[in-house]
Amino acid sequence: MSRSEQPAHLPTSLERLAGFSVDCRCGRRHSVEMQGARVAPGARRLVVEWARRVGRRLPVCLVDDGRTHELAGREVGRLLERDGYRLRHCQLPDGAGGRPHADEHTLELVARALADCALAVAVGSGTVNDLTKLASFRAGIPYLVVATAPSMNGYTSAIAAITVSGLKRTVACHQPLAVLADLELITRAPAELVAAGLGDLESKPTATADFRLAGWLRDEYYCPEPERVVLEAEARVAAAAADIGAGDPQALAVLCEALLLSGISMKLAGTSAPASGAEHLISHFWDMTAPGEGRVEGWHGAQVGVATIVSATLYEKLRQVDPASIDGERLLRQRPDLAGDEQLRRTHQHWYQQARMELQAKTPGNEQLRRELDRLLSGWDELWRFLGDTMRPPERIRSILAAGGAPVTVSGLGLDAGHLRAAFLAARQIRSRFTVLDLAAELGLLESLRDAVLAESGCLR
Ligand SMILES: [Zn+2]
Numbered sequence: 001m002s003r004s005e006q007p008a009h010l011p012t013s014l015e016r017l018a019g020f021s022v023d024c025r026c027g028r029r030h031s032v033e034m035q036g037a038r039v040a041p042g043a044r045r046l047v048v049e050w051a052r053r054v055g056r057r058l059p060v061c062l063v064d065d066g067r068t069h070e071l072a073g074r075e076v077g078r079l080l081e082r083d084g085y086r087l088r089h090c091q092l093p094d095g096a097g098g099r100p101h102a103d104e105h106t107l108e109l110v111a112r113a114l115a116d117c118a119l120a121v122a123v124g125s126g127t128v129n130d131l132t133k134l135a136s137f138r139a140g141i142p143y144l145v146v147a148t149a150p151s152m153n154g155y156t157s158a159i160a161a162i163t164v165s166g167l168k169r170t171v172a173c174h175q176p177l178a179v180l181a182d183l184e185l186i187t188r189a190p191a192e193l194v195a196a197g198l199g200d201l202e203s204k205p206t207a208t209a210d211f212r213l214a215g216w217l218r219d220e221y222y223c224p225e226p227e228r229v230v231l232e233a234e235a236r237v238a239a240a241a242a243d244i245g246a247g248d249p250q251a252l253a254v255l256c257e258a259l260l261l262s263g264i265s266m267k268l269a270g271t272s273a274p275a276s277g278a279e280h281l282i283s284h285f286w287d288m289t290a291p292g293e294g295r296v297e298g299w300h301g302a303q304v305g306v307a308t309i310v311s312a313t314l315y316e317k318l319r320q321v322d323p324a325s326i327d328g329e330r331l332l333r334q335r336p337d338l339a340g341d342e343q344l345r346r347t348h349q350h351w352y353q354q355a356r357m358e359l360q361a362k363t364p365g366n367e368q369l370r371r372e373l374d375r376l377l378s379g380w381d382e383l384w385r386f387l388g389d390t391m392r393p394p395e396r397i398r399s400i401l402a403a404g405g406a407p408v409t410v411s412g413l414g415l416d417a418g419h420l421r422a423a424f425l426a427a428r429q430i431r432s433r434f435t436v437l438d439l440a441a442e443l444g445l446l447e448s449l450r451d452a453v454l455a456e457s458g459c460l461r
């Protein structure tokens with residue numbers, strides 16, 4: 001048996017995944033470029049050891065923000081200086097809501113600070129990590145991250161989220177050389193950031209369901225190996241939700257590890273699909289519409305958590321549909337016209353053209369739609385068997401989130417019912433990824449199921 005024909009059986013522990021690589025029978029190489037990940041008290045001090053692997057006496061750019069500088073950035077900078085590194089400091093300015101944002105302008109600040117440096121060190125969480133990751137990738141230098149909050153899974157992913165011309169984008173880049181998640185810092189993270197991390201993590205079953213759905217219906221790339229890494233970790237987190245909410249250090253370590261594993265699973269899959277489905281599109285849509293409404297973007301993971309309940313409810317509703325009640329011929333006759341869609345123009349404001357392109361990219365031609373409807377209606381039971389263990393009752397997700405202190409309704413996010421009603425229809429239009437929202441649309445059910453799904457989700461309050 002040649003190497004490429006062997007089942008991959010990826011390791012599922014952080015330790016064994018660092019630097020791991022295997023040729024899988026799915027045709028891809030599953031590889032992790034990150035060389036180390038440590039979740040431990042005092043892990044921030046390992047930054048010097050990791051910097052030495054890159055070289056001695058190098059110019060290093062330290063990136064943090066006002067809060068994380070006080071928390072650990074200053075200390076990490078001193079440790080590096082004491083070891084002979086020449087330090088440049090880039091502190092991200094606060095934007096709306098009193099915190100930095102991952103936009104083009106702030107990225108430019110980091111890029112300028114990184115010029116002529118040989119290593120970047122991020123001290124922070126979401127935005128600090130995303131911007132340092134992307135800027136260091138573009139500069140062709142490695143980066144280390146000292147993780148200060150278990151708020152999202154982006155530390156170990158090879159993508160960065162950034163807003164470009166109003167549209168939220170994920171850009172392919174590299175993984176850090178190492179992630180140092182310091183439990184002395186993590187245990188002091190604000191409760192809302194911990195809750196956000198829990199929300200982001202609880203989206204993995206629905207995101208994985210969307211990944212499987214696209215593979216099953218559209219023959220898009222799908223491999224079952226990477227998702228095992230994250231689904232096992234999600235089960236450990238679900239069991240520890242109440243302790244996570246109570247700030248128990250061991251439970252926070254479980255959450256942290258699971259988030260790192262979730263980011264790694266995206267790198268292994270070579271796509272963010274196993275970690276980002278319909279629930280992420282709903283959250284991104286809320287972010288994109290925030291400036292126009294004079295709102296401040298909410299915490300990514302908190303929004304994702306609420307949207308996950310919605311996504312799971314939609315799956316449950318669709319599963320109850322009798323395929324015999326779907327009139328495929330009528331759906332083929334009554335196809336919506338993208339070009340003349342005034343609603344699309346109104347919904348998507350200045351990013352309308354991009355949204356239209358994204359939507360067009362996943363809208364099947366008549367022949368493809370006919371094939372897909374045939375497949376769905378004749379293979380309905382097979383589809384639900386294939387989605388199998390990714391199907392979670394929405395009540396279960398809600399109770400895990402609530403136990404961990406994460407929001408479970410739109411008001412808990414500072415949004416109202418109108419925001420959820422709008423996102424339910426519009427979120428699928430911002431990205432070409434096929435999700436459960438597209439399945440509902442393809443079956444002509446997205447609009448007709450909306451009120452029932454949202455009411456049953458319990459999230460409208
Ligand atoms: Zn594979």
Ligand SMILES: [Zn+2]
Binds near residue numbers: 301
């Ligand atoms: Zn996420």
